[in-house]
Amino acid sequence: MQTIWITGGSSGIGFAVAKKFLEENWRVVISSRNEDKLIKAVESLKNLTKKNEIYYKPCNVSNYAEVNNTISFIENKISNINIALLNATAYSPNRSQEFDINNYNLLINVNLNGTINCIDVLKNYMKGRNNLISIVSSPVGYRGMPTAGAYGMTKAAQLNLVESLYFDFKKLNIKISVINPGFIDTESTKLNSFKMPFLKPASYAGEKIFKGLTGKYKFEIYFPFILVFSVKIMRYLPLKVYSFIWKKLGNF
Numbered sequence: 001m002q003t004i005w006i007t008g009g010s011s012g013i014g015f016a017v018a019k020k021f022l023e024e025n026w027r028v029v030i031s032s033r034n035e036d037k038l039i040k041a042v043e044s045l046k047n048l049t050k051k052n053e054i055y056y057k058p059c060n061v062s063n064y065a066e067v068n069n070t071i072s073f074i075e076n077k078i079s080n081i082n083i084a085l086l087n088a089t090a091y092s093p094n095r096s097q098e099f100d101i102n103n104y105n106l107l108i109n110v111n112l113n114g115t116i117n118c119i120d121v122l123k124n125y126m127k128g129r130n131n132l133i134s135i136v137s138s139p140v141g142y143r144g145m146p147t148a149g150a151y152g153m154t155k156a157a158q159l160n161l162v163e164s165l166y167f168d169f170k171k172l173n174i175k176i177s178v179i180n181p182g183f184i185d186t187e188s189t190k191l192n193s194f195k196m197p198f199l200k201p202a203s204y205a206g207e208k209i210f211k212g213l214t215g216k217y218k219f220e221i222y223f224p225f226i227l228v229f230s231v232k233i234m235r236y237l238p239l240k241v242y243s244f245i246w247k248k249l250g251n252f
Ligand SMILES: NC(=O)c1ccc[n+]([C@@H]2O[C@H](COP(=O)([O-])OP(=O)(O)OC[C@H]3O[C@@H](n4cnc5c(N)ncnc54)[C@H](OP(=O)(O)O)[C@@H]3O)[C@@H](O)[C@H]2O)c1
Pocket: 007, 008, 009, 010, 011, 012, 013, 014, 031, 032, 033, 034, 035, 037, 059, 060, 061, 062, 086, 087, 088, 089, 090, 091, 110, 114, 136, 137, 138, 139, 180, 181, 182, 183, 184, 185, 186, 187, 188, 189
């Protein structure tokens, strides 16, 4: 039986991925900060899947000592980690377009420091084992978008990080990949006030991520194709055309 560790596994995309991997007879360990939420998630996953190989360990990914303890606990007391899904996120939309330094620092702490904390510890355990570290980023990271400066910056940095580590981690025999979902209905996206095109349920993300992570190695997993591919193309538009689109979409 193989093991996946999912950060931010108590809700949203992380929870849906945990459910799918359990159904497919994987051992699943979920982490996030709130222990009560984790306990409820584990109960609910057991009820929904009728499987028992589900474990939890509270962990704030921004805290290096907690990350170190958590990974060491899983590796020594539960099992080697075959796939680490670095999915935990802080998200706070900034409708006013005001530059809020506290929001920038919060998102850097969770989305960036959290990601590199996990990678730093995981690499020591995973080297030579041909395991996979997959980071859940976002198409928002492809190109700067109005109101998304803080969140988009952290997601762009995650993308760039994976592009670099793809080369560097070959030497350690660790695979690394990135996941770019479109709009998925979760606690985070409930904070959005705009209409989200191609909004999908979290179970859809769970299916796509399971297929992408367990099939032939893919550097990038993205879905739904039509939405995310369109955002990819926007990267190459001249600024005049790009800003015209945003003016039409939201008078930015
Ligand atoms: N939903 C979308 O439309 C969408 C689209 C593109 C990309 N994404 C990406 O998908 C991933 C999951 O998003 P989601 O929408 O499923 O989010 P979500 O439902 O809001 O869940 C976020 C999870 O992260 C945990 N978390 C927050 N801060 C943490 C910390 N410091 N340490 C550990 N865990 C922490 C939360 O639990 P606690 O609060 O208990 O810690 C929760 O389990 C994120 O990386 C996001 O950027 C989402």
